[in-house]
Amino acid sequence: MAKAQRRDTGELYYIATMKPVDGEDDERIERHRRERDGWGFTTIEQQTDIENLLQKCDKGGSFLLDSVTALLFNEMNLEKTIKGLSALIENIGSIVIVSDYIYSDAMVYDDYTENYRKDLARLDCFAAKHCDVVLEIAYSGMIVHKGGEGFKVLYDKML
Numbered sequence: 001m002a003k004a005q006r007r008d009t010g011e012l013y014y015i016a017t018m019k020p021v022d023g024e025d026d027e028r029i030e031r032h033r034r035e036r037d038g039w040g041f042t043t044i045e046q047q048t049d050i051e052n053l054l055q056k057c058d059k060g061g062s063f064l065l066d067s068v069t070a071l072l073f074n075e076m077n078l079e080k081t082i083k084g085l086s087a088l089i090e091n092i093g094s095i096v097i098v099s100d101y102i103y104s105d106a107m108v109y110d111d112y113t114e115n116y117r118k119d120l121a122r123l124d125c126f127a128a129k130h131c132d133v134v135l136e137i138a139y140s141g142m143i144v145h146k147g148g149e150g151f152k153v154l155y156d157k158m159l
Helices: 023-036 050-055 068-075 078-091 111-130 149-158
Strands: 012-016 042-045 062-066 094-098 134-138 141-146
Touching: 012 023, 050 078, 062 068, 068 078, 068 094, 068 111, 078 094, 078 111
Parallel strands: 012 042, 012 062, 062 094
Antiparallel strands: 134 141
8 A cells, every 4th residue: 555655756665663572573574574575665663763763764755654553562652652653644745554453352451451452542543533544454355444445446456
C-alpha cells in the first residue's frame, strides 16, 4: 500500500520499530529485510522517539510504519507515542501505519498486559481518526473501515 501511494519523486521508507530481544526476533527482522529486498525501501530503524525520524528522511516521501504495536511496547507511554505519531502524520507526505489486532481473544491477562492492550486500542483509534483510509487486512481478506475503496481494487490485484 505504501508503494501504491508513493509520489513519483518521493522516497519510499520502511520504519522498523521492533526492538529485538532474542535470536527469534533477529531472524524475524532478517526475514523482513529479505522480503523487502528490491522493493525500493530505505529502512530506518526507529524503536523509540518516532518523531526523531523526521530529521533522517525526505518528508515528502511515502512511509510504511511497522508497527505501532512494537513502538508502544518500546515506549510504554501512550501520550508520548501519540505525540510522536501525531508529529509524523502532520509533517510527512503519506504514511501506512501497521498495527496488530490483539483484542479478540477471550484470555484474561494480568493488569500490565491489559493496560497495554487498552493503550494500543487507544493508539489505533487515534491513528484511525487522523488517517484518511483505515483498512483491516488479515488472512488475505480486506475490510474497508474508512475511505480506501480504491485500495480494495488494488489489493485484490496484488493477491
